[in-house]
Amino acid sequence: MVAEHVAVDAAIAPTAALIADPTRAAMLTALLDGRALAAGELAALAGVSAATASSHLARLLGGGMVTVVSQGRHRYYRLAGPEVAEVLEVLARVGARPETRSLRQSRQARLLEEARTCYDHLAGRAGVELLRALLAAGCLVGEEAFEVTSEGRAGLGGLGVDVDAVRGARRRFAPACLDWTERRPHLGGALGAALTCALMDRGWYRKGAVRRVVEVTEAGREGVAAIFECKDPTLHALVT
Amino acid sequence: MVAEHVAVDAAIAPTAALIADPTRAAMLTALLDGRALAAGELAALAGVSAATASSHLARLLGGGMVTVVSQGRHRYYRLAGPEVAEVLEVLARVGARPETRSLRQSRQARLLEEARTCYDHLAGRAGVELLRALLAAGCLVGEEAFEVTSEGRAGLGGLGVDVDAVRGARRRFAPACLDWTERRPHLGGALGAALTCALMDRGWYRKGAVRRVVEVTEAGREGVAAIFECKDPTLHALVT
């Protein structure tokens, strides 16, 4: 009988309860940028034991706030969808009175949509485009996680990325990382970081004035377009 | 150190905790349409004692989720702002998986914005317009709550509303009721209900197929326009 006159009378209290715990809130905000994190990382990030984290993650999973994918002995958690991210953002806005809905903020938001760093690799529209180019050129293959083709190995080498060295790193090699704003994947993991670093050195991208914002230079636009065009993925000619 | 890379790192857990309790959630959803409700009403609606309700309301007040205005021995609570309403709606959307983001729903949302009932009186764009017309014509005066002028008494009588009889009712006479979508007031209380009822009888408005949706008829559009035009608020001529 309560609140029947409201159009949408879903059970909001249980959902809110999932976010209400500081530990769970910390985990969720850590996942806010779309990365998938292992249970152990989330435990460390939230500052609790593995047991506690596991319990919390089980609850979030049951509540449909996160999804999980097992990979070897790791279990990677990520937000279940854009609505979840939206809830967290709106909630943060309410917590942060008085409303500072300035012009400057919305401008920053647009810049972040265009191109930003996600942890240590490129995200946003530019990140999604870059991955699409590499896939179109046959440098990478895969879906949830990518593998470098022999052509790709040469091409990426030409761009300044030593694929073999990257493969030796502890972290996941080349997982797909989901963009909330684009709802499409970009290149994450060790390879994503190395490639981003190399392309910054090469002047394709430049760190923006605002934290996490990245600018795409003219060289970057041309470079990505060239990868797209070039079905023969020997990128050497392009990058000198 | 947690979640520092996230653009907006406000304290979301405390805010969520306020909504997480079922009793508080019931109160908030009851307030979702913008009405101001007395503490006692909220207690009854949520099914708890007055003492319990008072404690919850104090918390919501402290958390900036609601505001309060004392009026005699009553204390009327309402949502603190549109952001709060937004949080509740987004939260409800997450709770109600799987996403039913149908075309029909957004169409319903638009209809509700246009004209709807709020409890038992007219709200939405049409409700705001009607109030503006009555104020412009000099039938009503006031801001937080309205009073009927002598001209207004005659004019409303012509529309079929017995102002003196309405004044006898137990509930508040003619308070301003805030529209979330419009962010402007419309006419609530006993007078708002009586007027809505009279105008429906007169064929200005018609109940829509969907719950709470109201349709504005041609007669209604003309009628409101006529009130606007007519600086002489003796509305008799208009309504026969």
Add this chain to the structure above:
DNA sequence: ACGACACTTTGATCCTGGGCGAAGGATGTC
């Protein structure tokens, strides 16, 4: 096959927070 590792489950502890009844203000009515 063995141990190391990543994570989950179980069991036990502790404490925050929701609940009510009774008492205390505040306000309007007679």
Add this chain to the structure above:
DNA sequence: GACATCCTTCGCCCAGGATCAAAGTGTCGT
């Protein structure tokens, strides 16, 4: 002024849940 009404504050009880240590399950290296 006395009473009724509405709301808040106080004191108490109790349950849900957050936490961790220890044990259990599955996976990867060698």
